Amino acid sequence: MKTGDSYIFRSVASFLFFVINVFAVYLLLRGHNLPGGGFIGGLGSALSLIMLSMAYGVREAQKVLRVDPVRLATVGLLLAVVTGMLPLFLGEPFLRHFHWKFDGLPLLGKLEVGTPLLFDIGIFLVVVGVTAKMIFVLFRSISGLTALNPSEWRRYSADLEEPVEREHSRSSSELETEDGP
Amino acid sequence: MVALLFTAILLPFLLLPAVLAVGDRWRARTGWLALAAPVGSFAILLHLALTVAEPGGRLVVELAWVPSLGLDFTFMIDGLSLFFGLVVSGMGILVVFYASHYLDDHYRHHDRFYAYLLLFMGAMLGTVLAGNLLLLFVFWELTGITSFLLIGFLHEKSESRDGARMALLVTATTGLAMLAGIVLLGQAAGTYEIAALMDGAARNASPGTLSAAFVLIAIGALGKSAQFPFHFWLPNAMAAPTPVSAYLHSATMVKLGVFLIARIFPVFQGVELWAPLLITICFGTMLLAAVLALLSQDLKAILAFSTVSQLGFLIGFYGMGPAGGVQGDLLHIASHVFYKGCLFMVVGIVDHSTGVRDIRQLGGLRRELPLLAGITLVAAASMAGLPGTLGFISKEYMLKDMFAYWEGSAALAWYPLVFVGVASALKVAFSARIYWGIFGGPPSEKALAHFHAPGLGMQLAPLLLAGACLLFGLFPGLLGTGLAALQTAGLHDPTVVHYSLWHGVTREFLTSLLIMAAGAVVFFWLRRSFWARARIPAPLRFDAGFEGLVTAVPKWAKALGLALRFDRQFDYLAIALGFMVLMVGGYWWTQRTVLWPGLPTEADFDPVRTLVVGLIALAMAMIIVMRRWTSQLIAVSIIGFLITFYYVLFRAPDLAMTQILVESATLLLVLLLLARFPRSAEISEIGWFFSGRRQAVNLAISAGVGLLATLAALMAMQHRHPDPSGDYYLANTVPLAHGTNTVNTILVDFRGFDTLLEATVLVIACLGAIGLVMRYRRTAEEYAAGAMGPAGYGLGRKTEKKAEEADQ
Numbered sequence: 001m002k003t004g005d006s007y008i009f010r011s012v013a014s015f016l017f018f019v020i021n022v023f024a025v026y027l028l029l030r031g032h033n034l035p036g037g038g039f040i041g042g043l044g045s046a047l048s049l050i051m052l053s054m055a056y057g058v059r060e061a062q063k064v065l066r067v068d069p070v071r072l073a074t075v076g077l078l079l080a081v082v083t084g085m086l087p088l089f090l091g092e093p094f095l096r097h098f099h100w101k102f103d104g105l106p107l108l109g110k111l112e113v114g115t116p117l118l119f120d121i122g123i124f125l126v127v128v129g130v131t132a133k134m135i136f137v138l139f140r141s142i143s144g145l146t147a148l149n150p151s152e153w154r155r156y157s158a159d160l161e162e163p164v165e166r167e168h169s170r171s172s173s174e175l176e177t178e179d180g181p
Numbered sequence: 182m183v184a185l186l187f188t189a190i191l192l193p194f195l196l197l198p199a200v201l202a203v204g205d206r207w208r209a210r211t212g213w214l215a216l217a218a219p220v221g222s223f224a225i226l227l228h229l230a231l232t233v234a235e236p237g238g239r240l241v242v243e244l245a246w247v248p249s250l251g252l253d254f255t256f257m258i259d260g261l262s263l264f265f266g267l268v269v270s271g272m273g274i275l276v277v278f279y280a281s282h283y284l285d286d287h288y289r290h291h292d293r294f295y296a297y298l299l300l301f302m303g304a305m306l307g308t309v310l311a312g313n314l315l316l317l318f319v320f321w322e323l324t325g326i327t328s329f330l331l332i333g334f335l336h337e338k339s340e341s342r343d344g345a346r347m348a349l350l351v352t353a354t355t356g357l358a359m360l361a362g363i364v365l366l367g368q369a370a371g372t373y374e375i376a377a378l379m380d381g382a383a384r385n386a387s388p389g390t391l392s393a394a395f396v397l398i399a400i401g402a403l404g405k406s407a408q409f410p411f412h413f414w415l416p417n418a419m420a421a422p423t424p425v426s427a428y429l430h431s432a433t434m435v436k437l438g439v440f441l442i443a444r445i446f447p448v449f450q451g452v453e454l455w456a457p458l459l460i461t462i463c464f465g466t467m468l469l470a471a472v473l474a475l476l477s478q479d480l481k482a483i484l485a486f487s488t489v490s491q492l493g494f495l496i497g498f499y500g501m502g503p504a505g506g507v508q509g510d511l512l513h514i515a516s517h518v519f520y521k522g523c524l525f526m527v528v529g530i531v532d533h534s535t536g537v538r539d540i541r542q543l544g545g546l547r548r549e550l551p552l553l554a555g556i557t558l559v560a561a562a563s564m565a566g567l568p569g570t571l572g573f574i575s576k577e578y579m580l581k582d583m584f585a586y587w588e589g590s591a592a593l594a595w596y597p598l599v600f601v602g603v604a605s606a607l608k609v610a611f612s613a614r615i616y617w618g619i620f621g622g623p624p625s626e627k628a629l630a631h632f633h634a635p636g637l638g639m640q641l642a643p644l645l646l647a648g649a650c651l652l653f654g655l656f657p658g659l660l661g662t663g664l665a666a667l668q669t670a671g672l673h674d675p676t677v678v679h680y681s682l683w684h685g686v687t688r689e690f691l692t693s694l695l696i697m698a699a700g701a702v703v704f705f706w707l708r709r710s711f712w713a714r715a716r717i718p719a720p721l722r723f724d725a726g727f728e729g730l731v732t733a734v735p736k737w738a739k740a741l742g743l744a745l746r747f748d749r750q751f752d753y754l755a756i757a758l759g760f761m762v763l764m765v766g767g768y769w770w771t772q773r774t775v776l777w778p779g780l781p782t783e784a785d786f787d788p789v790r791t792l793v794v795g796l797i798a799l800a801m802a803m804i805i806v807m808r809r810w811t812s813q814l815i816a817v818s819i820i821g822f823l824i825t826f827y828y829v830l831f832r833a834p835d836l837a838m839t840q841i842l843v844e845s846a847t848l849l850l851v852l853l854l855l856a857r858f859p860r861s862a863e864i865s866e867i868g869w870f871f872s873g874r875r876q877a878v879n880l881a882i883s884a885g886v887g888l889l890a891t892l893a894a895l896m897a898m899q900h901r902h903p904d905p906s907g908d909y910y911l912a913n914t915v916p917l918a919h920g921t922n923t924v925n926t927i928l929v930d931f932r933g934f935d936t937l938l939e940a941t942v943l944v945i946a947c948l949g950a951i952g953l954v955m956r957y958r959r960t961a962e963e964y965a966a967g968a969m970g971p972a973g974y975g976l977g978r979k980t981e982k983k984a985e986e987a988d989q
Contacts, residue, residue: 032920035834043842130947147954
């Protein structure tokens with residue numbers, strides 16, 4: 001897929017990227033009382049990454065995210081599990097949630113927060129991570145790149161394993177330069 | 182006390198992050214940090230044994246986990262669990278200490294090794310201290326998984342991978358049988374708590390259920406302890422680094438079968454199958470494995486088979502147990518732990534120093550390894566049961582029980598005595614062979630070629646174990662006092678036995694002498710020429726058959742798939758849908774007078790809803806009319822977006838938002854996938870796969886499915902659930918979950934466990950997909966063809982070829 005050839009799309013995309021993500025976090029935070037939540041917010045954030053990949057090419061999008069999305073998903077899952085396990089130390093059953101009420105906070109005023117928010121952040125990260133990983137892998141495969149980059153190869157395969165998919169010196173280097181701005 | 186117990190179990194897990202963090206920098210010294218876990222756990226358990234536990238007493242600690250499933254974190258402190266806990270953590274200290282010398286800087290991934298070892302240790306402590314059968318099962322399986330990781334630690338070697346896979350498959354499969362048995366028992370007794378079961382909660386269960394539960398649980402125990410017919414996995418697991426073999430495959434994990442049988446002794450001892458099943462299989466295994474040990478050449482294989490043999494005795498011993506309880510079982514287990522752990526470490530040192538493990542190529546090392554020779558002499562003597570060692574005491578009391586059983590009136594009363602006698606004689610022979618094979622005879626050139634002397638640190642752990650063999654062998658009263666304090670209610674006969682070295686010239690003593698003499702004869706006789714060319718005959722090598730089975734399964738599956746034409750999905754769709762139309766539609770037709778929902782009335786029609794339905798119908802027509810894949814896909818997507826309207830109509834903004842986002846994401850992802858296919862793939866249509874008659878059948882099936890869907894929609898409008906679950910959530914979302922968005926409170930609070938598991942599934946699916954993507958290999962031509970290169974397989978290629986033919 002040829003990407004990164006529309007100046008208008010790129011300009012709009014880089015602006016929209018922030019708007020979408022701010023809105024996604026807003027949806028996540030208000031989820032407990034108003035429509036929204038971790039799953040919805042995560043999907044929104046993942047969509048912003050699709051848009052970025054389309055506008056700038058997948059390698060730029062990967063640079064924006066910096067970490068391997070699977071790590072995000074793992075951290076999210078751990079966060080959810082740990083949130084669920086916290087009550088165990090207080091003699092309460094698994095996944096019991098706690099809530100705290102605050103009054104008279106600066107700027108925010110009255111606020112009621114609880115462990116459900118932590119759990120929801122975990123779900124948010126899982127959804128972003130898993131969706132982003134699949135987006136990147138598919139985008140890379142249609143951009144003439146190997147599905148995983150060398151550092152990911154080291155992580156997902158054994159030490160002595162040869163990559164099954166090797167970048168062919170000539171053709172792939174041409175494709176690499178074609179991708180991205 | 183509760184906090185102490187939890188600390189003891191959690192300590193290995195808590196130390197994991199630290200070990201992983203420093204592993205890269207500390208390398209071989211990581212072991213010193215890991216040592217903290219077994220030392221701490223051992224100290225706590227010892228403290229508990231000295232202060233809390235009393236002979237025959239029992240302490241239960243509970244913590245609710247999933248109370249609705251009867252699954253609680255229940256831990257039980259009694260003699261048996263403390264004994265095994267002390268063995269696990271005590272051997273843990275020695276093994277980690279030994280490993281920190283054994284795994285020097287030539288090895289890599291010390292962090293991983295100690296992390297697996299700590300995980301295993303924690304799982305073992307959890308298993309033996311568990312007070313709930315389901316919890317026990319969870320930890321039990323965790324030991325299986327960690328042992329898989331440890332056996333396969335040197336995964337560059339194919340034998341490690343095969344050994345690890347075999348161990349996992351055997352123990353996990355038998356573990357499933359055990360789970361079935363546990364559930365059967367739990368359902369019959371109404372509780373999974375071990376304490377309640379030991380007190381007779383299953384008393385009223387029918388004998389048939391109890392027998393079935395016992396057989397299933399016994400399969401799990403026999404699989405874990407490598408008893409016939411599962412005895413083949415343990416020797417193959419010897420591909421693990423030697424500290425692992427010393428820990429898992431002699432002292433701890435394989436003893437879990439023994440532990441489990443001891444645990445359920447009070448529950449199942451009365452079952453009619455108990456004695457015959459355990460006695461025949463386990464004493465049979467004892468003899469078989471002793472013969473196999475005699476035929477093996479690899480030092481570790483000899484020790485592995487001798488472990489299988491001894492485990493057979495330990496389990497069979499419980500099989501003979503009278504209703505009142507057994508005596509001396511802990512002595513036999515302790516004796517085996519001391520000498521077998523020691524011998525494994527010795528073999529590891531010999532391997533480390535010489536690089537040779539084949540006993541035929543070793544010899545004459547007593548001058549190079551004087552200390553090790555002494556250690557080996559004591560440990561081998563204990564294994565053979567020579568006087569002055571703990572093995573002798575163990576054998577005396579073992580023979581005493583055998584004679585007592587013979588005098589009893591049970592069927593097969595002679596069986597244990599004869600089998601144990603013969604196996605013990607063989608054991609004397611291969612114990613002698615181990616010592617003479619390594620240290621006796623002329624010096625072997627091959628062993629000395631790369632010889633380097635081991636440090637004292639590496640020899641310290643086996644030295645301590647050999648010292649224990651000797652100390653308790655000379656003063657058995659010391660061990661006896663300790664073990665008497667660990668007496669377990671229901672399992673042990675409460676009368677106290679005072680172990681002593683000499684009881685006069687009894688029949689046990691004479692039999693013991695006879696066994697030693699026979700063993701010596703066998704040793705000198707086989708030594709002449711037999712051992713130089715001994716090998717295990719093919720029919721006794723179950724592992725080859727097992728490997729064949731494992732490799733055959735994918736082949737069968739592939740053949741079956743080809744025979745059933747799984748690649749022709751259109752046929753399968755027609756069959757599945759046609760079957761549904763015939764069965765569901767046919768049933769509806771026979772019941773039409775009752776089930777006829779009635780046509781919708783004028784009042785059911787609403788202008789807005791009718792408009793949306795009309796738009797959906799239009800999009801469907803587009804799917805049929807459109808020719809390009811992308812256009813069809815977008816038409817499908819339009820339907821998805823239009824469905825959002827209904828969510829809005831029924832006041833579910835969360836669902837509407839989710840629907841829009843999921844629809845957009847899937848549309849984009851599938852569009853990306855389509856970009857992988859060449860343009861030529863979509864030129865032609867599916868249509869010309871089928872003849873005209875086939876198309877008529879397809880049309881009929883489609884019409885039938887449409888009619889059924891219409892009927893279902895009509896019926897859904899007529900019926901309302903008498904007790905909708907939504908009301909409960911709506912009423913309780915604010916008081917119980919402190920949130921006004923009910924959809925969200927259901928997701929994160931009321932049904933949070935579902936969400937957690939779904940998130941887990943999502944991550945697993947993602948990893949699986951990465952695995953699939955990694956497997957796909959593009960050829961150089963496909964790369965050269967660029968992003969729009971030819972599709973990998975299946976429909977695309979076929980259509981492409983046909984389209985090409987059509988062009989000509």
